[in-house]
Amino acid sequence: MDHDFSLILTFVGGLAAALLFGLIARKLHLSPLVGYLLAGVVVGPYSPGFVADSHTVEQFAELGVILLMFGVGLHFHLKDLIAVQKVAVPGAVVQISVATVLGVLVGWMFGWSAISGLVFGMAISVASTVVLTRVLEDNQNLHTPGGHVALGWLVVEDLFTILLLVLIPAVMEARQSGAGDWGGILSELGWMFVKLALLVALTLFAGKKVIPLVLRYVARTGARDLFTLAVLVIALGVAVCSAEFFGASMVLGAFLAGMVVGQSDFCARAAAEAMLMRDAFAVLFFVSVGMMFDPMSVGDCWPLALATLGVVMIGKPLAAYVVVRCLRRPVPLALSVSVALAQVGEFSFILAGIGLMYNILPPDANQAIILAAVVSISLNPILYRQIGPAVKWLQKRGIGFADPGGVNSMALPAPDARRVVLVGFGPTGRILKRILNDNGVEVIIVEMNIDTVTAIREQGGDIVYGDASQREILRHAGIEYAESLILSASIPDAKEIVGVALELNPHIDVMIHTKYMRDVDILKEAGASQVFSSESEVALSMAEYFLREGGADDEQIVSERQRIRAELDREMPGVSVAGHS
Template structure:
């Protein structure tokens, strides 16, 4: 099909098909990700009908990866990264080694060369950034210890793949015809490591000052468009510069760009403003993966596909589980990380493509990698659902509470009563919390961001880490003797569930919540809130009060000059 406007056609076709099939998947009670992947298969060159531009789709998907990793960096401090280095570094390296050896074993069985087996095994060893982060976000695990270990593990895998992409030509020469020397390999390795270290040092030392300053100047203009543009320019510009100048990945560059902005008070606004774009381009990532998939390989090579999928879903997961348990973490943490890593994604496609270019991999091998990627991404939501069902059925309530305490931190119940229980400490919550402190009202904050909880505790404010929908978290915050429950989280429907749960325990507590839309107001009110504040309505009322309408109406009307 000819494309007069290939970019527009690819974006429109991909998003429309993703919306239709994602909605259908949601109706069938399966993950929308499956719908997005199937949309890519329909838009790809291997199925009849509409065919999107296969050269543009991966680049659009890369923008999604950049924005997603930038958003993760906004919620992930350097201290969080260093806190998990002892498990993330050795764990990721060992897991890559295990998966690579398993892939090489399968390739030997299929009669491939050692070099082809090495590339094939490396393709199966690293998880997809987008899939892992989506899974953690859906389960509100980004700020948990499990989430931080998984993200740290992912960062180490990204660094390992950056080194692999640089060293692969030299390794191929040594293992193939011997034209490359070990000394050349060591020089390449040293140069690459030096560039990575230089980039990270530049971002931590210089980026911490420059990036927040640029955003602060953009915000001071009062233009929402300029601020959003500044956020996108920094995220995309730094990611591109990381690749062009230092040779690291787009994802790694964007992650550190977000991380240096983490300490700025504008980080929450930056995350909020880029959320719609992140979601849209993340969908295009899944569509682009689906476009690469040739469904006929399932008929031509069923056993090879099953074996490849087994290495990705079972081999990697078992290796990760054993490694996490060896480091003394709980079974729940080990299983969560195992499920997070039971798929492959963007680096697998890049490595496979480079392997073909260098003559180190066949089209047959790339087709198996693509089949393994798309099937493992489709199965990943199911893996998480089975994991959650298993944990619910196999653990007693006491064991679950102990697991949560072990993997998060030991949280002691707040020794306070007649206090205001504030859920959420974002822009609205922080303003309200400051006012309550000023008038001397005792305050307990519930937050699912570890960074914010630690900052609150440093200020002497009682804070509980976790989700307010969790009964144990509410017990730690002493809902049983609180005077007010104040919900400032932006999701009205989530607030409604928290209100219903709290009202069931405390019929006498006064509950005030925040909402954005009329339907959210009704939803929260029906579940037991005493009052629901809608920002737009309150602004209108305040402006009307400032007009002193009653006094104006009592005055005699002024004559209009002719």
């Protein structure tokens, strides 16, 4: 019996190449996406050796895009956007507009039509969610003000992309069907929006009334494989129905399916179950993009590639930086957001693919976008790590660190008052402030989140807005007269903050909260008096609970706690572990 192995060979060959080049990319401290794109080049028709079947890869890639958009919908939360809307919404709109205009100018330079330049500009205006999230995580900035703004910014870009994925095919199909005049196009668009409204209404209804019931019924069976299957059927089923019955793209249907499941009680589990399938097919999507790249075309399209890189790595971040600064946010936040967005990724390829499908973009445009993606994604983590040194260089020269709008123009307590400077006002900081205030200690807060600063100032609290690693910010908080400096959250710049604080007040007592015990020695060497490790505190609290439940009395628990504290102090002098006295 003869077998056609083309499908399995393509699947295995594509994944194997992606694994190999993804590992190489990680070894070189690059994003795995770079490896996946290069894997596509190697197994593509323009390279010697094994050639994957392009049609089969495209089918797998289509599944990857659907599951990718389902994941985007799962993690789409309007409240995340609302929390940073004052910066993310105007910032993303301005940056997308600037990048689009620059794309039109690039198209004009190379003799393209206005519509070609417009689609090209919109394609390179959006950044990669995968790359941005990884860069923020690697630099421990995902849960910082800059990280929150960047993620909110991406939400706006995602919504913009979804809109384009609906509009571009509708407009082009209206033109190709003979409705070339504006009246005909508007009529087609009107009918399309009616169908989309019906699709959204039905999906929202199903998401509220039907899908939760189905998932709850399947979950009660206790069969994990059935739940995974149910999630995949919902994702792919809504995507296919949106295309077959409503004339919308499967990408939009997948996004809507993810969004409604994401609002249910099964969001976290659905995301976990769909993750493996999504990642595998999403990898093949990037491989399929790489397969379209012809290395021999570099000699012909390098001027276009350079112009594209200029827009992506200079025009976009510059626009983002300017708008964030105009919104009176600090230099570190502006640099963090602008550099993180200086790349292109998955949605750029999707939009470029639509442009090629409808003959809007020339083939060279896609080649240039792939080249720009490889270079920008490779350089992005390296550039992001330079933000800290750049901020310090600017700080020493007093560039861009003026107090925005007099937010720090507050009257501090008298120099002889008992005072603590508290850096960070999250849950730990709030509890510390309450306890210290109750015991007659004046607490001056240093916080980077402008919304938190505004709220505390309205309540009459003493709070300084700015980066605690800056000398002038700590001086404004009265660090010279403070008896203690407390870093209540695990802060990436903790070492620098300690150094600046000790320069201004050599006798200050510095207490630091850090997540990891491995950071204790570094912080102690920097001059911290006491370091409180979350890992050791949690371990001790859990051990105390276990001993107490096992019948141990208070004396035994106190003795054990003291023994552990003594051992930790010998192993890592200066580590503190929490306990009940």
